[in-house]
Amino acid sequence: MLKVDGINVYYGNIQALKEVSLEINEGEIVTLIGANGAGKSTLLKTISGLLKPKRGKVNFKGDEIAGKAAQSIVKMGISHVPEGRRVFSNMTVEENLELGAFLRKDKEGIKEDFNKVYDLFPRLLERKKQQAGTLSGGEQQMLAMGRALMARPRLLLLDEPSMGLAPLLVKTIFRVITEINETGTTILLVEQNAHMALSIANRAYVIETGRVVLSGTAAELNESEQVKMAYLGGH
Known part of the structure; x- marks a missing residue:
């Protein structure tokens, strides 16, 4: 590959x-x-x-x-989850994930992938309206991975x-x-x-x-x- x-x-x-x-x-x-x-x-x-x-x-x-x-x-x-997570701290969890799908146009597929990310990381679903900067280090790591997955x-x-x-x-x-x-x-x-x-x-x-x-x-x-x-x- x-x-x-x-x-x-x-x-x-x-x-x-x-x-x-x-x-x-x-x-x-x-x-x-x-x-x-x-x-x-x-x-x-x-x-x-x-x-x-x-x-x-x-x-x-x-x-x-x-x-x-x-x-x-x-x-x-190819999606890259950088060292040190690099989440957008003044945006919500949901907005960070949306940015991961920035280049995509398939609305249904994006919705499906939101659900997949929340299934993988239930903590992100609980925190979806929270600013990313207020998350713990582990939660930010989950968010960085989730954001990368949104690009499929x-x-x-x-x-x-x-x-x-x-x-x-x-x-x-x-x-x-x-x-x-x-x-x-x-x-x-x-x-x-x-x-x-x-x-x-x-x-x-x-x-x-x-x-x-x-x-x-x-x-x-x-x-x-x-x-x-x-x-x-x-x-």
């Missing part, structure tokens, strides 16, 4: 991604593991059109998308969904990620919590200082000594 081929991305003179390649098949959950500053968020931003690679290709369902405008990439079926993506990019959340909420968020995947949405997940990420992923890539240094099935990476030492706290 997605093929990233040898991309190089720079911030000014600093090279953030070096010849990064990866593939995602339809229906998979693929996770990217790496330390802070390894280039994981940069990779998601490049796929979703927020950054432009200097070299290399990004191919989505047969179309070259590297360098396309972010909104046309959303239209093609084929591929969902999730950047650190569990960051700063209480353990119980982390479990909820990961359960919902699995449910979203089971309804047919392919997922690329960036996550510091390697244990949780590998527990739900089909495959994984490890990225260090802008390079992919390891890849394999989630089970293989879970067993890898290198991954255990660096990301799983040595157990």
Whole structure:
């Protein structure tokens, strides 16, 4: 479904991604593991059109998308839930969700997706008239995910969904990620919590200082000594 081929991305003179390649098949959950500053968020931003690679290709369902405008990439079926949630804090929950469907014209389908989001996140239904800025961190994360789903993506990019959340909420968020995947949405997940990420992923890539240094099935990476030492706290 997605093929990233040898991309190089720079911030000014600093090279953030070096010849990064990866593939995602339809229906998979693929996770990217790496330390802070390894280039994981940069990779998601490049796929979703927020950054432009200097070299290399990004191919989505047969179309070259590297360098396309972010909104046309959303239209093609890729939604990005950014790190730090980025909800519109002075708008209500409902208005935030409406914005997720901004590029759509199918009123019935939008109504259906509102219900789907409220089914996944009943808390958002309770808070739908509340300003997003008054929600807890976990609720804002649910809203950011719900807003992305309102675009009806084929591929969902999730950047650190569990960051700063209480353990119980982390479990909820990961359960919902699995449910979203089971309804047919392919997922690329960036996550510091390697244990949780590998527990739900089909495959994984490890990225260090802008390079992919390891890849394999989630089970293989879970067993890898290198991954255990660096990301799983040595157990």
